[in-house]
């Protein structure tokens with residue numbers, strides 16, 4: 274620590290979910306997809322000749338931008354790609370939020386936002402979610418330097434309707450609103466349809482969750498060309514080649530296998546609805562989720578106890594500290610038999 278700068282000493286890094294190796298778990302703690310990536314992705318990566326790895330990848334990852342632009346019917350110049358959406362978020366904070374004004378995000382939200390603010394010296398405010406764990410867009414007013422939230426929100430799974438997001442974006446043309454759509458493919462509605470009318474709206478997505486590619490590290494942003502140009506300026510001041518050749522190849526293939534993608538998402542949605550009903554019938558409180566996870570509160574047992582009990586049963590879920598969320602666990606939706614096993618384990622709780 275002797276050589277650490279004061280700034281490094283002051284950092285409080287993001288704590289990712291556990292990746293334990295001590296035994297085989299039903300691992301439902303980091304919102305990974307339970308299904309493998311598309312066969313087309315495996316083929317594309319195998320087909321990427323190792324000899325080409327001598328060469329730097331395309332710094333613009335043009336092929337991937339084109340695939341994403343075609344998928345969302347936007348211009349190539351409206352797409353930015355990066356090494357996971359965490360990196361795209363980091364570049365976005367640098368490009369749009371370091372403006373001297375505080376930014377805002379909900380008190381219950383993705384904890385990386387706070388980490389980036391601290392890293393980049395951005396001040397922030399955290400308006401509380403409503404009692405129903407919803408975002409009230411009226412809490413985000415003029416004078417801010419930006420707004421960011423996940424939609425559906427994490428770790429609650431609760432979705433903010435597009436009309437409300439549009440109101441927020443229209444009312445506040447002086448700052449950028451970033452909608453982090455990491456979970457949008459599990460039954461929510463994307464804001465990409467709004468970026469054409471709103472130059473201050475940036476939508477960020479990832480291939481980590483709905484396309485089963487957390488290990489490939491690919492995320493992207495869609496917005497007005499000026500926002501994308503700003504992101505490119507930051508990226509090219511930091512790392513010109515954030516996506517390697519294998520990542521570009523695999524990600525392009527993922528966008529070309531629409532039917533497998535839809536099938537996996539549909540199965541996760543079905544399992545989510547099943548688990549929601551099972552938990553509700555046992556008196557758990559479960560806010561309606563449009564994501565690939567549930568945020569569940571037992572009527573009496575606290576979140577930490579529930580987490581530890583499930584871990585002892587070989588089922589890993591996520592417990593997050595925080596005054597309003599400590600009584601919940603976040604359960605990533607898995608395969609049918611995994612969800613059945615979870616419910617069986619919960620039924621034995623306290624016996």
Ligand SMILES: *Cc1c(COP(=O)(O)O)cnc(C)c1O
Pocket residue numbers: 304356357358359360383423427453455478479480481487490491492
């Ligand atoms: C998982 C997650 C991300 C990060 O995804 P990567 O693309 O794997 O970096 C971003 N935002 C939210 C809300 C997430 O849950």
